[in-house]
Amino acid sequence: xxxxxxxxRRDRLGLRVWPHRGKVAIxxxxxxxxxxxxxxxSMDKTLGAYGILAIQRCLEDAGVKAEDVDGLLVCPETxxxxxxGSSADWGPTRPYFAPPYDSEWGLSRLNAKxxxxxxxxxxxxxxxxxxxxxxxxxxxxxxxxxxTGRCKVALLIYGMxxxxxxxxxxxxxxxxxxxxxxxWSAPWSTADWLQLSGAVYVQQYCQKYGGTWEELLGPIVxxxxxxxxxxxxxxxxxxxYYAKNGPSGLTYEEYVNARPVIWPSRIWDCDRPCHSVGAFxxxxxxxxxxxxxxxxYVMNHNEGSARAQRSSQQVLEDAEEGRAWVAKMVYEGSGxxxxxxxxxxxxxxxxxFLPLSLEAFQWHGVKKxxxxxxxxxxxxxxxxxxxxxxxxxxxNGRTRTAMYIDSIQQLRGTAGPRQVRVKAETAICxxxxxxxxxxxxxxxxxx
Amino acid sequence: xxxxxxxxxEQSKPFWDAANERRxxxxxxxxxxxxxxxxxxxxxxxxxxxLEWTQASGRGHILTYFVVHDGRFGRRMADQPYNVAVIAxxxxxxxxxYANLPGVPPHQVPVGAAVKVIFEEVEGGQLVPDWQVVx
Numbered sequence: 054x055x056x057x058x059x060x061x062r063r064d065r066l067g068l069r070v071w072p073h074r075g076k077v078a079i080x081x082x083x084x085x086x087x088x089x090x091x092x093x094x095s096m097d098k099t100l101g102a103y104g105i106l107a108i109q110r111c112l113e114d115a116g117v118k119a120e121d122v123d124g125l126l127v128c129p130e131t132x133x134x135x136x137x138g139s140s141a142d143w144g145p146t147r148p149y150f151a152p153p154y155d156s157e158w159g160l161s162r163l164n165a166k167x168x169x170x171x172x173x174x175x176x177x178x179x180x181x182x183x184x185x186x187x188x189x190x191x192x193x194x195x196x197x198x199x200x201t202g203r204c205k206v207a208l209l210i211y212g213m214x215x216x217x218x219x220x221x222x223x224x225x226x227x228x229x230x231x232x233x234x235x236x237w238s239a240p241w242s243t244a245d246w247l248q249l250s251g252a253v254y255v256q257q258y259c260q261k262y263g264g265t266w267e268e269l270l271g272p273i274v275x276x277x278x279x280x281x282x283x284x285x286x287x288x289x290x291x292x293x294y295y296a297k298n299g300p301s302g303l304t305y306e307e308y309v310n311a312r313p314v315i316w317p318s319r320i321w322d323c324d325r326p327c328h329s330v331g332a333f334x335x336x337x338x339x340x341x342x343x344x345x346x347x348x349x350y351v352m353n354h355n356e357g358s359a360r361a362q363r364s365s366q367q368v369l370e371d372a373e374e375g376r377a378w379v380a381k382m383v384y385e386g387s388g389x390x391x392x393x394x395x396x397x398x399x400x401x402x403x404x405x406f407l408p409l410s411l412e413a414f415q416w417h418g419v420k421k422x423x424x425x426x427x428x429x430x431x432x433x434x435x436x437x438x439x440x441x442x443x444x445x446x447x448x449n450g451r452t453r454t455a456m457y458i459d460s461i462q463q464l465r466g467t468a469g470p471r472q473v474r475v476k477a478e479t480a481i482c483x484x485x486x487x488x489x490x491x492x493x494x495x496x497x498x499x500x
Numbered sequence: 501x502x503x504x505x506x507x508x509x510e511q512s513k514p515f516w517d518a519a520n521e522r523r524x525x526x527x528x529x530x531x532x533x534x535x536x537x538x539x540x541x542x543x544x545x546x547x548x549x550x551l552e553w554t555q556a557s558g559r560g561h562i563l564t565y566f567v568v569h570d571g572r573f574g575r576r577m578a579d580q581p582y583n584v585a586v587i588a589x590x591x592x593x594x595x596x597x598y599a600n601l602p603g604v605p606p607h608q609v610p611v612g613a614a615v616k617v618i619f620e621e622v623e624g625g626q627l628v629p630d631w632q633v634v635x
Contacts (some may be wrong), residue, residue, distance in 0.1 A: 061522045227506055227574040236506040238540040241598035242568060242576045243584050251568040260611070261565065311633055316567035316607070318598070360567055363544060366586045367562065372626040463610070 058182055060382050061197035063386055064357025064490060066378070069352040072390045072454040073200035075499030077350035078341035080335035081115025082458055083107045084292040084450060087450050088328045090215045091161065093368030096150070100131075100212045101159030103330040105172045108208060110358045111332035117206065122333075124403070125165045125400025128188060130225070131214040133326055135224025139214070163212045163330065178195040180204040186356075187211070188331075188401070188453050189484035189491025193354030195335045196493070198228035200351075205450045207335040213451055215326035237365055247487045248323065251317050251405025260406070262422035266317040271305045271403045273440075273448055275322050277401060278303040281448020285469035292458055294327050294450030322404040324446035331454030337417050340391025349464045352479070352494040353387035357380070359488040367487075373421065375488030376413030383414070383481065387494040391415035396463045396473065396480035398456035401445035404439055406487070411440065414481065443482075456482040457493075464497040503600075503622045504575055511539055514553045519627045522523045524617045526595055528554040534594045547605055554597075558617035560587040560631065563596065565609040587631050599631035 059477035086104035096102065098261065099393055104127075112119055131139050139162055149155045160168045164183035178205045188211040194207040220259040225232070231239035238244045259265055284296045291297040303321060311319035361367060361375025384390060393412060399410035408424035417438050419427050432440040443459025446452065460480035483492040508516040518525045529546035535566040536554075542549050565585035568576070576582070577579040583606055601609060602620065614634040619627040 059503065138566070156547055163522050221572050222574075226572045228576050230507050231504040233509075234538075235504075236508070236512060238598060239504045239573065240504070240506050240622070241584055241600055241630070242571060242573050242579075242582065243598050244572075249566060249584070253564055256564045256566070280554045313569040313581075315571070318566075364593050365598055368586065368596065 058184070058194070061194060061201070062236050063193065063382075064358040066382050066385065068386060071386050073196070073228065074352050074388070074494070075350045076338050077196045077199045077335055077351040079333055079351065079461055079495070080336055080341045080344045080346055080348055081111045081117065082461055083112070083114055083332040083347045084289050084452070084454060084458065084489070085111030085330045086290045086318065086329055087292065087452055089298070089325075090217060090328050092187065093236050096154065098332060099160050100163055100214055101153065101171060102168060103155060103328070104163050104212060106169055107167070107210065107330040107332040108172050108175070111208065112205050113375065115334045115347060120177055122175060122206050122208050123177055123179045124207030125175070125178045125197070125210070126185050126191055126198065127163050127165045127167060127168060127181075127210040128185045128191050128212070129164045129377050130187065131160055131162065131212060132187065133213070133215050133220050135226055139403075146434055151379060153240065157294050161216065163284065168210065180207070187484060188457075189489060191340045192457070192493045193335075193356050193491065194353040196335070198355050199335045199337055205336060205340065209333045209335065210330060210373065211451060211453060212330040214328050217360045217478065219327050221253065232335060234336065235294060243366075245346045248315050248318060248403050249426040250372065250487065251403045252318050252463060253366055254369040254372040254409070255405045262425060264425040267309050268357050269408055269425045269428065272432065273310050273407050274404050275303055275305055275408070276432050277404070277441060277444045277448035279444070279448070280442055280471060281444030281481060283434065283444070283469070292449065292452070293444065293455065294325060295448065304314055318403065318405065321447070324402050327450035327452060329452045329454075331458070333457065349461050350473060350496050350499045352389070352496050353383065354493045355382050355386055357490045359490065361488040372409055373413070376409050379485070379488060379490040380413040380415070383492045383494065384492055389479065390493065391418065394479055396442060396460050396482070398443050398460050398482040400442055400456060400483045400485045401441065401447050402451070402486055403446060407441065416440070427476065435474050437475060439475060440469060440476050442468070442473055447495070452490035453484045454482065460495055464495060502575055502579075503628055504573065505622050505626060506628060513538070515519065516626060518553070518555070519545055519619060519629055522560045522619045522627065524556045524629055525553040525588070526537045526556045527551045535595050537595050537597070539558075550621055556589055557591055559590040560615050561590065562576070562609060562611050562613050562615060564611055567606050568601070583607075583609050585609055585631070597629065597631070599634065604609070604633060
């Protein structure tokens with residue numbers, strides 16, 4: 054299938070509770086090591102090699118044979134290019150290697166074709182769409198594929214990659230001219246960067262609700278790093294950049310004094326681009342009952358994005374309205390209310406996303422302007438409000454898998470030192486940049 | 501600062517032509533009188549496609565700002581750090597513009613201050629609106 058399938062997307066209000074609620078389960082996950090970037094010579098550390106490793110670890114976790122997999126969803130983009138896409142899309146060409154490393158596929162990019170050809174036993178895949186979105190929507194696509202019978206056992210693969218000197222450099226950012234939509238922003242040296250939006254609306258947030266940038270985001274960033282380090286040996290070398298490579302133990306003072314990027318945002322407000330692959334296994338709730346792990350049931354998924362920018366720049370009101378729309382859709386589709394959500398792992402490519410997501414979903418009763426109050430208290434996994442218990446991308450590097458892995462572990466009760474002390478029966482997690490609606494709702498019971 | 505050079509297209513040509521005459525245009529919906537910018541195919545409030553360019557007052561206020569220390573535009577790397585402010589138009593604060601606020605040192609932006617539009621020439625002779633604090 055070469056065209057993008059879109060009929061499965063749940064991207065608007067009014068769709069009511071997901072009709073397949075509790076009928077699909079995640080039964081395994083696997084993660085490669087998380088490196089800063091591929092060194093260009095170690096063939097056991099290419100994105101392809103890491104993809105195969107993540108698949109094998111995922112299947113081992115689930116107790117499923119590769120031969121049993123009949124669905125394979127692989128997002129081919131790594132988001133690390135000049136303005137998104139793949140970092141392999143531009144830059145100097147390089148010499149390639151003997152097959153299967155005779156192109157970028159397998160080195161810095163993944164697709165279903167390469168993985169089925171090179172992963173032992175993966176020979177019964179019948180459903181392998183070519184146009185697969187990033188992991189936030191990919192999760193919904195995999196759940197829907199199983200729910201609607203396109204496949205019975207679906208592997209979801211998501212890789213991230215980072216070439217030195219290419220991330221967000223080059224391409225149209227090197228153009229002296231501002232073309233297309235960029236004519237409305239680039240002349241003033243801004244563009245549709247979520248970091249800029251975050252810098253704007255968090256400053257407005259502080260102006261409107263009180264407090265400072267550092268008081269609001271400092272405790273959140275420190276908490277993300279703390280949670281990212283809370284790993285156990287069985288966590289496949291740590292599924293996090295900092296847990297594997299250090300440095301660790303970011304303090305509030307270090308956060309405050311860190312170098313500015315888009316001031317007031319510091320370097321620690323940004324996730325660190327990495328090189329890694331994650332894998333997740335979906336199947337029907339019926340099959341899941343007999344598998345190795347306690348099933349984690351999919352209760353809803355959503356996609357799309359709020360139409361949240363009224364003028365040149367998204368401002369606080371836009372960001373709040375957009376996220377409120379997203380939260381309303383997620384709660385409608387799951388049938389949950391804010392008080393039903395135990396684990397909340399929103400997306401944090403930039404720290405600025407987190408307080409507004411927290412307020413929009415009203416997790417633990419937090420309403421508009423109140424995130425600043427919650428973060429003054431105990432938001433650690435040991436406390437009553439274990440916010441973003443996985444540590445997200447800020448605490449693990451840009452794997453975009455931490456929110457999902459932690460939610461699965463919390464619901465299984467296998468998060469070890471990161472296991473929350475409060476009830477962990479339901480979870481909402483996401484890779485949802487800005488006002489994207491790509492959330493998935495999980496539970497340890499199908500009802 | 502050497503701003504990036506806007507490339508006009510069919511839709512935006514009236515805006516950039518007016519800028520060369522030191523006039524600031526915004527889109528106006530003739531069905532519901534809503535102002536909007538940048539131009540869109542339809543009105544964000546009522547959905548009408550009946551939109552026309554109208555001259556704005558050129559007066560506004562600074563909503564907030566950020567300072568680019570480590571940006572992405574090759575043309576502007578040497579200028580870092582520099583301010584980028586968000587300006588709310590006085591006749592409809594929902595309409596906002598970017599500004600580099602020439603003459604205002606980095607980090608010394610007076611949030612809430614009144615501003616007026618000015619025009620800066622970029623390479624090739626095109627004038628680009630920017631904003632200046634009203635003292």
